[in-house]
Amino acid sequence: MSINYPKGMKQLNTPLSQKKSIQYGKRGMKFEDMINESNKYYLAYNKAVIHKKPTPVQIVKVDYPKRSAAKITEAYFRQASTTDYNGVFKGHYIDFEAKETKNKTSFPLSNFHEHQIQHMLNCEKNGGLCFVLLWFSSLNKCYYLDFKYLYDFWTNKNQRKSILIKDLLEIGFECPVGYLPTIDYLIPLQKRIDC
Amino acid sequence: MSINYPKGMKQLNTPLSQKKSIQYGKRGMKFEDMINESNKYYLAYNKAVIHKKPTPVQIVKVDYPKRSAAKITEAYFRQASTTDYNGVFKGHYIDFEAKETKNKTSFPLSNFHEHQIQHMLNCEKNGGLCFVLLWFSSLNKCYYLDFKYLYDFWTNKNQRKSILIKDLLEIGFECPVGYLPTIDYLIPLQKRIDC
Numbered sequence: 001m002s003i004n005y006p007k008g009m010k011q012l013n014t015p016l017s018q019k020k021s022i023q024y025g026k027r028g029m030k031f032e033d034m035i036n037e038s039n040k041y042y043l044a045y046n047k048a049v050i051h052k053k054p055t056p057v058q059i060v061k062v063d064y065p066k067r068s069a070a071k072i073t074e075a076y077f078r079q080a081s082t083t084d085y086n087g088v089f090k091g092h093y094i095d096f097e098a099k100e101t102k103n104k105t106s107f108p109l110s111n112f113h114e115h116q117i118q119h120m121l122n123c124e125k126n127g128g129l130c131f132v133l134l135w136f137s138s139l140n141k142c143y144y145l146d147f148k149y150l151y152d153f154w155t156n157k158n159q160r161k162s163i164l165i166k167d168l169l170e171i172g173f174e175c176p177v178g179y180l181p182t183i184d185y186l187i188p189l190q191k192r193i194d195c
Numbered sequence: 196m197s198i199n200y201p202k203g204m205k206q207l208n209t210p211l212s213q214k215k216s217i218q219y220g221k222r223g224m225k226f227e228d229m230i231n232e233s234n235k236y237y238l239a240y241n242k243a244v245i246h247k248k249p250t251p252v253q254i255v256k257v258d259y260p261k262r263s264a265a266k267i268t269e270a271y272f273r274q275a276s277t278t279d280y281n282g283v284f285k286g287h288y289i290d291f292e293a294k295e296t297k298n299k300t301s302f303p304l305s306n307f308h309e310h311q312i313q314h315m316l317n318c319e320k321n322g323g324l325c326f327v328l329l330w331f332s333s334l335n336k337c338y339y340l341d342f343k344y345l346y347d348f349w350t351n352k353n354q355r356k357s358i359l360i361k362d363l364l365e366i367g368f369e370c371p372v373g374y375l376p377t378i379d380y381l382i383p384l385q386k387r388i389d390c
Binding site for chain 2: 072090
């Protein structure tokens with residue numbers, strides 16, 4: 001289902017002046033929106049219940065104007081202690097982080113944070129199924145990678161600072177990018193469960 | 196482990212002037228803090244990974260002052276689409292809502308919102324284990340109730356607007372309130388899994 005752009009073709013590159021509205025994917029969507037759309041599809045068809053967690057915010061001041069909604073006037077971003085997505089698939093707890101790169105051959109490990117790795121490690125220890133979705137925006141491709149492999153890279157067993165696409169093809173799975181769902185990441189997850 | 200205060204004893208009542216610092220529980224904690232403490236304990240002892248979700252906020256304006264943290268200067272509370280807590284326990288997806296009342300004999304169903312019921316229904320359909328924790332602040336007692344029973348009450352099969360404590364003693368479970376963990380809600384959950 002995914003489109004293979006010819007090597008070097010900069011189909012999705014956008015001038016700096018349009019940076020704010022960079023668009024990815026088939027339907028002009030950002031990666032996060034593509035995942036949210038997939039989650040809506042999974043929910044509607046009763047395949048899984050997966051939600052993105054809200055951004056953690058420390059609220060300091062709130063105004064309560066008459067006749068209108070409470071307005072937060074001072075707040076700060078807090079460090080998250082988990083990943084962005086979790087939910088349930090066939091009774092299993094699933095938990096994942098979604099990241100993107102403009103690179104064309106490898107995914108930088110620096111995109112991940114210590115707290116995300118630690119959280120997924122904790123979840124796996126308690127029987128959860130954790131993975132990452134890696135979006136290569138220049139290629140319009142999404143790879144699924146089980147946490148255990150990410151953890152091997154992270155703990156530097158492989159002495160590398162990024163994960164090559166050729167490795168992802170071997171130890172990961174290329175998720176179909178299509179219409180319904182936009183990114184079908186339950187396919188590789190089902191394979192893991194079946195193993 | 197729980198303390199049974201004599202009927203009518205208003206041990207924990209606080210004058211209006213101190214409303215902001217109403218304190219519950221053995222260690223002067225709010226109910227939410229008691230649950231968060233329990234979750235920390237479960238995490239530390241590798242029994243479960245359960246987190247409270249951040250409050251959903253729609254961020255409108257952010258200032259980026261030099262040499263200090265980004266400051267959110269305009270934001271609004273958004274309606275949540277899920278419950279407050281979820282996580283993993285022995286591979287199972289668990290999901291719950293925690294609510295409190297000052298009542299002494301029954302828990303008002305009006306404390307729950309449609310989106311919370313719908314979310315738990317969706318999760319149960321996908322094999323998740325959903326329940327509610329009901330805190331009776333005047334009694335210092337916490338009851339666990341499986342979602343299926345709450346749903347029966349909610350859909351008004353019982354034609355009532357609240358759940359009586361005597362029903363909770365029959366169809367629910369009184370969680371031990373102690374020190375480590377503060378509220379041991381994994382005990383009834385384990386019973387459900389064992390059934």
